[in-house]
Amino acid sequence: MSEFSLIEKYFKPLQGKLQYVDVGIGDDCAVVSVPSGFELAMSMDTLVEGIHFFPDVNPEDLGYKALAVNLSDLAAMGAMPKWFTLSVTLPEENEAWLQSFCSGMQDLIKQYPISLIGGDTTRGPLSITIQVHGMMREGQRLLRSTAKVGDKIFVSGLLGDAGLALNAKMQKIALSPEALASVESRLLRPEPRLSLGRLLLASASSMIDLSDGLIGDLGHLAKASGVAAEIFCEKLPLSKYMQAHVDSTGDFTLPLSAGDDYELCFTVPPTSVQTCRCDVKDQAVAITEVGRIVAGSGVTCLLNGEEVEQGRGYQHF
Ligand SMILES: [Mg+2]
CATH class of the missing domain: 3.30.1330.10 (PurM-like, N-terminal domain)
Incomplete structure (x- = not known):
């Protein structure tokens, strides 16, 4: 042909x-x-x-x-x-x-x-x-470089399912066929959060999409903004399968560091949080507050107030 x-x-x-x-x-x-x-x-x-x-x-x-x-x-x-x-x-x-x-x-x-x-x-x-x-x-866009100290950090959807599916397919983690079918759809068919992204123009201060894992991508946002980020692990939104994995292993590496979630991670000034929640309440996907922007550099992960060891974001090279 x-x-x-x-x-x-x-x-x-x-x-x-x-x-x-x-x-x-x-x-x-x-x-x-x-x-x-x-x-x-x-x-x-x-x-x-x-x-x-x-x-x-x-x-x-x-x-x-x-x-x-x-x-x-x-x-x-x-x-x-x-x-x-x-x-x-x-x-x-x-x-x-x-x-x-x-x-x-x-x-x-x-x-x-x-x-x-x-x-x-x-x-x-x-x-x-x-x-x-x-x-x-004109002029209406959300950058990575505009987060401010005091802003709250949010993510859309659920974190880590794509990484869980990838690990199951590579036989590193055992999953039931039902669990695999559910998380695999997140790996193969991520939903671009287009309407959510546009709704956030009014209230968010900065935004990035999660292609390489929360720590890695939030790290890019923090660096571009000249600030540091704290993640509260107990607040991470997890599917029941991801939650079961975390409960049985005590390991947050997948929701913190696995790539391919394609959710949005964004910051919201405290005074705009209520507006933000109201603007997005009819969206099919939920948003969850998972941390805060502080002074300094880098990303720190806390579990009930105690610092936990970090995984690393997925590196293509
Ligand atoms: Mg991107």
Whole structure:
């Protein structure tokens, strides 16, 4: 199949509802218009076989996750998703694989206003690169560098399930089939917290998404803000399976340090906490206060007031 027919058959259907697109797939460049009063937010992520996913991954889950992790970065700035470009490197031409990969992305395109507007396919070791483009009102964005001493630290959703699933798949932790099915969906199908991210523009002081683990990512936020962070381990929001693991091992390493949760971690000034809770109360995902910003540097983990040994965030290299 020629590259042209691959594009027509598999990639054009990923255009979704084109918004603000003057020229889409099919020319040398895509051309988009950013309405006046808005700015463009851009982010790129690459997933490589053997590093970010198992060689036997279901291509549908891979397509979903490749786009979801990029959308999570837009969520972390409070941006609205609009467009993406896609580069797929495939070891061999495999239409069934492509069909399934694209249908995983389609699951997100149906839910969010995002359109494929261009890309590239090449032959080589399997890897996926996506660049997402989002829009934000001028000056309305949440950075990592603006947390202040005294701010409360919150996270969305539940922490550590993706890491629990990864450890179970690598046979490091034993889980019942029911438990594995539940936590595995968090590993394979993270939900980008886009509407939550936008709602937090009004009350949060800084934000990051949790790709590499709470300690690691909160550490980036603290460093960028020139402050330190304290995490209260007893307050971490855990699924019943994660809670059972923590209860039986006494070990908080997974919820503190495992990657791939794709929840939001954000800071809120004490005077805005009530507004924040009120703004997000109708969201499908809950938020939980898990710590506070203090003077100094680094991240300290406390369990009932006592400092506990820290795990480390996931390092890609
Ligand atoms: Mg990120």
